[in-house]
Amino acid sequence: MxxxxxxxxxxxxxxxxxxxxxxxxxxxxxxxxxxxxxxxxxxxxxxxxxxxxxxxxxxxxxxxxxxxxxxxxxxxxxxxxxxxxxxxxxxxxxxxxxxxxxxxxxxxxxxxxxxxxxxxxxxxxxxxxxxxxxxxxxxxxxxxxxxCYLAPLSVRNLAGDMYKVFTPFAKKWRDIAKQTPVRTVAKPLAVAKPLPLPSAIELRYQKRCSDDWLVGEAAAHKQLRQFARSKVNDYQAVRDFPAIDGTSQISAYLAIGILSPAQCLQALLGYYPDALVDDDSPGRCWLNELIWREFYRHLLIAFPSLSKGANFNRLADHVAWRNDPQEFQAWCEGRTGYPLVDAAMRQLNQTGWMHNRLRMVTASFLTKHLLVDWRWGERYFKQNLIDGDLAANNGGWQWSAGTGCDAQPYFRVFNPISQCEKFDPTGEFIRKYLPELDGVDLKLIHKLKIPFQAQLFGCVSYFSPIVEHKFARSRAIAQLAVMKRGATTSQATVSNSSQRVQQTNTVNAEADLDKEIFG
Known part of the structure; x- marks a missing residue:
């Protein structure tokens, strides 16, 4: 220099x-x-x-x-x-x-x-x-x-606190957002004469090829525009089917800021100007996904302990996770014997990305079928995702495990068999990532009769289910019942109460800090 x-x-x-x-x-x-x-x-x-x-x-x-x-x-x-x-x-x-x-x-x-x-x-x-x-x-x-589109700590309830439930947060978020038009700022003009072409930048860190994802703002905006123009209308109907190219595919661009939240909202409202005001607007479903992203980021600032791996629901501190290393490794490698779970994990391992529905299915399976601490899965996702984002990753995992803010109830356990039948009915996605099942009848795949029948079809490399679903569901509900309010020790209740006080103080402290920084 x-x-x-x-x-x-x-x-x-x-x-x-x-x-x-x-x-x-x-x-x-x-x-x-x-x-x-x-x-x-x-x-x-x-x-x-x-x-x-x-x-x-x-x-x-x-x-x-x-x-x-x-x-x-x-x-x-x-x-x-x-x-x-x-x-x-x-x-x-x-x-x-x-x-x-x-x-x-x-x-x-x-x-x-x-x-x-x-x-x-x-x-x-x-x-x-x-x-x-x-x-x-x-x-x-x-x-x-x-x-975020709306600054953290700016979306609060009537008591001045951070919302802990998504639906009222989203309503308040929309109420604030619709008050003023979406504004973005243009690229600045040149401040001096052009400089010689810079030398190539190389980050001194282990890297894995990301060439399947185009870089540059032009590529990101093209993807965003195509989605807003051609796919938002059908998004709610097709977003849960991993074999269909029906999602935005912009999460990687948002994660490192090639796209801004304001640009995403502006693109959406350009085609669906009623998305903020009409519950029946075709644009509302994807708008809610943008708001979920904001919700988790607002939570991360309001409750800093989330960045340190804390359960949002402190009653979850009493869960006795099994944390079997071999079962965890089988989950990581896509060897659970549940085709949709395994195909999803192999998609992650091969591409660095996973369909959102499958993130919920795999997270639920790890935390509830195998009773592995959600932090193990959160870390594995972060280590492999091109769109890794602490707030969204933490929020999604705690939602699936039942430990988070406005989370899925502990007793709700995704059935990986019915999820497979419902969201990959033709087996197209499964066969793409589990080629060993390519010649197996779809009914056998959905009914988990693969190991016996596979020998007849010359397919002998797939796995028996790592755990039986009904047994795993019952075990999970029994183990996770400590998160049921009123069913735990008084010590847990006191801990939860103390945490609420701490979180309230944190919100006030963070507000003061932001006032100092942002003026």
Whole structure:
């Protein structure tokens, strides 16, 4: 990094917002530099730099998937070229973890004589702690809340608390959202002459090829537009069928910020302007999926213990999980003997992505049929998903296990056999990922009669069911009944009460912090 004659007075710190369009922090950095130039005359510098911190030790601690790191690396190279066209140099600094960021950032700012840092806020606990340390060091850090459409802690009940049930949260969210038109900001104009093409960026971390997913904002917006135009109308009817290409396929773009929530909402309302106000709008079903994403992110900030693996329902602390390592490994590898579960896990292992219905089926199977702690499954998903997102992953797993906020009841156990019959009725998805069953009659697949019949068809490599469904269901209900309110010890009730007080205090503290950061 050679020093230039002119200093760069603004810094754009990229994080989970790897885009140039609808990036309020980037626009603010460019406007700040322009204001400095106007204030200081022709001799003023008023330049902009951009920065990304690569934190391999932190990624490992956070179980970031190698396929997601590869996806990030490819997108960083895209925006490096786009920033060069705007005259903005882009640096990637490798540090071990977040603890090293404040000191390195201070050195960087001093070297380039940078006055102000602009960035997007992040909902995760460690990321917020990092920002606290940066602010405490005296660095001028201006954060913009862009990871949600409505800022965290802005959607509250009449008592001023965070909602703990999705339906009233969604209603309040829609009531707020419909008050003003959706606005996005354009990509900033060039701030200087174009720079030479930058060198290739390489993140020093284990990576897995993500080439099946196109990078770049153009590709992401094309996918979003095609979905909004052609698939939203049928989304509610087909979204649960994994053999049908009926979902948006934009989760990976949202996870690292190639797309913003505002852009998604804007695209939806462009075709279905009634989605916010009409319960019967064809766009309402997908809108609710966007709101679920917001719900889990708001929860992550209101209840920071969720980032640390805590059960939302503290009564779940008393569950005696079986945690059989061999059964867990069989689940990971798609060897449970339940075709839909196994096909889903192999989809994850082969592609780095899994259909949403199947995420629920596999999570329910692990936590209720096998009684494996949901945190084991949450971690495995995070280690393998290209769209890994702590809030959504944690929320989904706790929902399935019955331990979460507005979760599926502990006594509701997905039947993997009927789920298979209902959502893969032709066996197309199963046969795609379980080729050993390609010659087996569909009825035998659905009825789990494969091991005996398979020999007749020359298919001898599939597995007997790891556990019988009725037995597993009864066992799960008995074991998980400790989560039934009023059926546990007084100690659990006291713990739950204390947690509620702690969470209320946390909400207030986080609100004060956000007021300090966002002004």
């Amino acid at each position: 050679s020093r230039e004659q002119q200093s760069h007075n603004s810094l754009m710190w990229f994080r989970q917002d790897l885009r140039l369009q609808d990036n309020q922090a980037l626009v603010a950095a460019c406007e700040h530099a322009q204001q400095l130039s106007q204030r200081g005359g022709e001799q003023a510098s008023g330049k902009v730099r951009a920065l990304f911190f690569a934190t391999p030790k932190q990624w490992q601690q956070h179980d970031v998937a190698p396929i997601q790191i590869d996806f990030i690396e490819r997108q960083l190279n895209v925006i490096a070229h786009e920033l060069a066209e705007l005259g903005i140099p882009f640096d990637v600094i490798h540090v071990a973890d977040f603890d090293e960021v404040p000191a390195l950032l201070a050195q960087y700012l001093d070297y380039w004589q940078i006055e102000q840092v602009f960035a997007s806020s992040e909902p995760e606990f460690n990321e917020r702690q990092r920002d606290r340390k940066v602010l405490a060091s005296g660095i001028k850090l201006k954060l913009f809340s862009q990871h």
